[in-house]
Amino acid sequence: MGPHPAVAAIRLAVRRVLHDVLTEHRAGTAAPTDAVPSPEPTTPLVLVACSGGADSMALASALAFESRKLAVRAGGITVDHGLQGGSDVRAAEVVTRLTAMRLDPVESVAVTVGREGGPEAAARDARYAALDDAADRHGAAAILLGHTRDDQAETVLLGLARGSGIRSLSGMAAVSGAARRYRRPFLQLDRQTVRKACVAQELAVWDDPHNSDPAYTRSRLRHEGLPALEKALGKGVVEALARTAQLSRDDADALDSWAADAEALVRDEAGRLECAKLHGLPPAVRRRVLRRAVIAEGAPAGSLFARHIEEVDRLITGWRGQGAINLPGRVEARRQGGRLVIRQG
Numbered sequence: 001m002g003p004h005p006a007v008a009a010i011r012l013a014v015r016r017v018l019h020d021v022l023t024e025h026r027a028g029t030a031a032p033t034d035a036v037p038s039p040e041p042t043t044p045l046v047l048v049a050c051s052g053g054a055d056s057m058a059l060a061s062a063l064a065f066e067s068r069k070l071a072v073r074a075g076g077i078t079v080d081h082g083l084q085g086g087s088d089v090r091a092a093e094v095v096t097r098l099t100a101m102r103l104d105p106v107e108s109v110a111v112t113v114g115r116e117g118g119p120e121a122a123a124r125d126a127r128y129a130a131l132d133d134a135a136d137r138h139g140a141a142a143i144l145l146g147h148t149r150d151d152q153a154e155t156v157l158l159g160l161a162r163g164s165g166i167r168s169l170s171g172m173a174a175v176s177g178a179a180r181r182y183r184r185p186f187l188q189l190d191r192q193t194v195r196k197a198c199v200a201q202e203l204a205v206w207d208d209p210h211n212s213d214p215a216y217t218r219s220r221l222r223h224e225g226l227p228a229l230e231k232a233l234g235k236g237v238v239e240a241l242a243r244t245a246q247l248s249r250d251d252a253d254a255l256d257s258w259a260a261d262a263e264a265l266v267r268d269e270a271g272r273l274e275c276a277k278l279h280g281l282p283p284a285v286r287r288r289v290l291r292r293a294v295i296a297e298g299a300p301a302g303s304l305f306a307r308h309i310e311e312v313d314r315l316i317t318g319w320r321g322q323g324a325i326n327l328p329g330r331v332e333a334r335r336q337g338g339r340l341v342i343r344q345g
């Protein structure tokens, strides 16, 4: 008898990603035809980022299973955010469970969570920094994350509520990070399937109390927002939101590349942005050109919001002699003699 359908589904999702990692690894290590044949190609290491929660424990189990059948080494990392009493004991437990799955290396990394951007963002920043560091230390080819289609739907709704355009509706990418490091095999799988896979395999999982704490925006969305939407609009909402993410990502990528091309066309010989030419661009492309120009002058991307770019845009489309616009990172934008001058002060 084959595995439970939910177990088969999580394994298939991971297998696909491991095949991609292997293919890219082989392409990257292939010796040029006229070179001395390279020594034995190394077996790539894939790490699972595991909180001990259901999604990432299911991911770890599928990685452990699939890696045995492929030329892939599998390890695991758990990050101890130190935000709850006993978090070190829990992290040690996760290490024990991952080791029992015969993952190697397995490591727990303690981090200090700052305050910048609020508790959720600060914990995420600290976590990714620790995961990046672990991947570098171990020379890992990829890190697997357990985000599901439901997480994706939540991310789209959070982006929608921010009101900052289709990039923020495009949610999480299946592949992201430097050198395509982060992979999300479960992005097309619903949370229920992943949870069923845990039950079917009798995996011990940890329920993070933060996930049900109404103090957190995502938790409110998960437990109140999405169920209310499903009640009003029907069960297909999660799937539709996840599809919106993919469509928005494709649209946003196309517009970004249009803007990159347009940027060269709206500059004069001295490289200054010409207001008349900017005015002729479609608003979605123009705002992207402006955003790129402001970031290029030193404004931190994470602090640059839609309202900042709208103000700069008004120097082009609503010109009435207004003064310089102050932007994050001490960057200033002003209109001067038909040119848009953007500089760091």
Ligand SMILES: Nc1ncnc2c1ncn2[C@@H]1O[C@H](COP(=O)(O)OP(=O)(O)OP(=O)(O)O)[C@@H](O)[C@H]1O
Binding pocket: 048, 049, 050, 051, 052, 053, 054, 055, 056, 057, 077, 078, 079, 080, 081, 127, 144, 145, 146, 147, 151, 208, 211
């Ligand atoms: N403390 C942690 N250590 C290592 N990886 C983590 C940790 N917290 C989250 N991750 C990774 O990020 C993914 C998303 O985490 P998040 O907390 O947003 O979702 P979740 O639904 O609670 O996931 P899970 O059920 O796996 O805890 C996890 O599936 C896991 O891969």
